[in-house]
Amino acid sequence: MLLILLAVLAQNAQLPTDPTSAVQEMIRDPEETVLELADRNSYVLGPGDIVAVVVAGGSSQYLMSAGLSPWALYAVGGDGYLSVAGIGAVSVDGLTIEESQMALQRTASSYYSSVTVTLSLQEPRLLRVNLGGMVNMPGTYVLSALDRVSDALYMAGGISTFGSRRGVMYVDSGDSLEIDLNMVPGTATFVSDPFLRNNADIMIGVCEEPVFILSPARGIETRDLEPGDDVSALLARMGGAPGNMNLRSSVILRHGDMFHVWTDSSGFSRMSLQPGDTLMVVTLKDSIVVGGAVNTPGLVCYNPENTVSDYIVYAGGPLSTSGGGVTVYRNGIEVSFEGDAMDARPLPGDVIELNYSWFERNDALISLITSAISLGITLYSISTR
Secondary structure, three states: OHHHHHHHHHHHHOOOOOOOHHHHHHOOOOOOOOOOOOOOOOOEOOOOOEEEEEEEOOOHHHHHHOOOOOEEEEEOOOOOEEEEOOOEEEEOOOOEHHHHHHHHHHHHHOOOOOOEEEEEEEEOOEEEEEEEEOEOOOEEEEEEOOOEHHHHHHHOOOEOOOEEEEEEEEOOOOOEEEEEEEEOOOOOOEEEOOEOOOOOEEEEEEOOOEEEEEEOOOEEEEEEOOOOOOHHHHHHHOOOOOOOEOOOOOEEEEOOEEEEOEEOOOEEOOOOOOOOOEEEOOEOOOEEEEEEOEOOOEEEEOOOOOOHHHHHHHOOOEOOOEEEEEEEEEOOEEOOOOOOHHHOOOOOOOEEEEEEOHHHHOHHHHHHHHHHHHHHHHHHHHHOO
């Protein structure tokens, strides 16, 4: 009997005397890194947010009788108050998650001296925002409060070709927030990409002093020119030079003139950019397709200084059956050039077709005509015998 009694006492000793002990184990050390939905020090709570409230410490019977649950979900009300059973209503509208937790802790401590309260975002509220100006698809969009201006612009199809990376977000309070989607040099972070606000109006303006960037990946886009900008500064605001950028072949186009952006001896050109300049970004994968009456049809690496004639030479030169004429296709459509097409400079992805001679192109027809003439002569000879 004594052994049985000791076994029962040992089993009871392993049971927690406080139901909140399991909740206490859930609360992490403040210095431990925890991945949350939003940054606690920047995300601002508002009506519609759903948060989790964890309460630890104190007498479990007293807390339970007061209606305080160890863990529960609550929604921020339309008036901006967070009502927690057993604690009461706390105004959190306009406060960050961390500030809201501190406000809730102060209220809870006034009733329960040994209680620790932890608050975290579980589901962000939905917002309605309006986008206008230089965006591809202006209109009204529904996003979450975790989204930023850049997310809304992505939903709207991005900034249009001549749009600026700067703009303004007007909010209900009458305030305005600056938008600057240029990159902080040396980082992959936007200069100013604020969180969205409900019923905000986002306006993107025209790029008034533009520099154009032409690249195979993005097509043509526009960037605001800053005083004293050179190529290196421009690329820094774009997040740095692309990893596959062919620095030796990329050029600046200005009023028909061409300037290299890079030399092996001095690196990036220090030439100041001017409004209207075009940066032609050539990547290592850019090429021209050369076919038709050439010795080695196929891909030839793109170089902005090469003409159609140069690419034909790189493709092994013309065959003896070449007729000399040439056709350039871009996106499946024949391109018309002023002057001799052989002196034109094609763009990456163009297809150059060197035409065969008329006799080569009509070889089958000529053979058929020759055969018909031979047959006619043979029949005539037989009939005259």
